[in-house]
Amino acid sequence: MDTAKAVYTAGRVEDYLRQIGxxxxxxxxxxxxxRTSQDEFYALENRNPHPKGGPLAEGIVSGHYLYDPLYDWKIDLRTGEVQAPDKGQAVVFPVYVNGDEIAIGI
Known part of the structure; x- marks a missing residue:
């Protein structure tokens, strides 16, 4: 279920390199x-769910998973869920692709 209260333009498809945050x-x-290698788009709050925090945008994307840059946690880009053996939840925002425009729901 989509719970976004507002949708904001976040650039164009070509503004985003594949597998780079x-x-x-x-x-x-x-x-x-x-942007994954399959041209799927995902958005997460740029805050690691690890107790010490940190950025997520510098992580490595493989398939629909993100490997965070500080703790090497594996995070599902679709749900924000940290994969076992670690535990945590990143905040996920809906992404809308309309033609060549990218929008994010907050």
Whole structure:
């Protein structure tokens, strides 16, 4: 179920390199946006769910998983769930691709 209260333009498809995160700021929140090698787009709050925090945008994308840059946690880009044996939950935002425009729901 989509619970976004507002949708914000976040650039064009060609602005995002495959498997590389990019930070956009929406309503004062840093959002890490990822484009997979299959041209799927995902957005997570750019905050690691690890107790010590840290950025996610610099992580490595493989399939629909993100390997965070500080703790090597494996995070599902679709759900934000940290994979076992680690535990945690990243905040996920819906991404909308309309033609060549990218929008993110907050």
């Amino acid at each position: 990019r930070v956009v700021v929406i309503e004062g929140k840093e959002v890490a946006v990822f």
